[in-house]
Amino acid sequence: MKITAWVHITRTIGAAITPERIENMKCPRCGKEVNKLLALSRADNRTMICDECGTKEALDAAGLTEGSSIRNSILACVGRGSTPQERTGAKVQATGNKWAMENFNATHN
Template identity: 80%
Template structure:
């Protein structure tokens, strides 16, 4: 399949576009639209950490850890480690 938004070949289209609420798009495009809606702009470290998890089969825990790591907050990283290991 080809994503109608980015044009890349993908195995599936399982994200609903926020633009028209009709078009199915790839995971990465869907995530980018959600991040735009949340105000996380291009180049944001949190945005980059989230996008880095797409397509590699990451677990919710891995995605959360990436977000916490992206903040650079030492206490938050220690707290995450203590509560998730």
């Protein structure tokens, strides 16, 4: 198991933080094994977490609750290396507007 860590000292709103970038580890929030922990947790501004957990924390902060169609569409794109076109398509599909989906498909496919 390869472990690589970088320690950065950063100042955010006057408080020093030291996030670590860790490869081939488990996410401390969800326990899922990932290649890299790249997101900084909003909970304590010190813990590095997986992209999916980082996105979930950001969506919680934005007020998009569990079960929201927009939240589910965004989370479906996380970790897939999705393109801007795929993300926009997911957002359009989440609206449920048939005309908008037909228009998007006609102009992007």
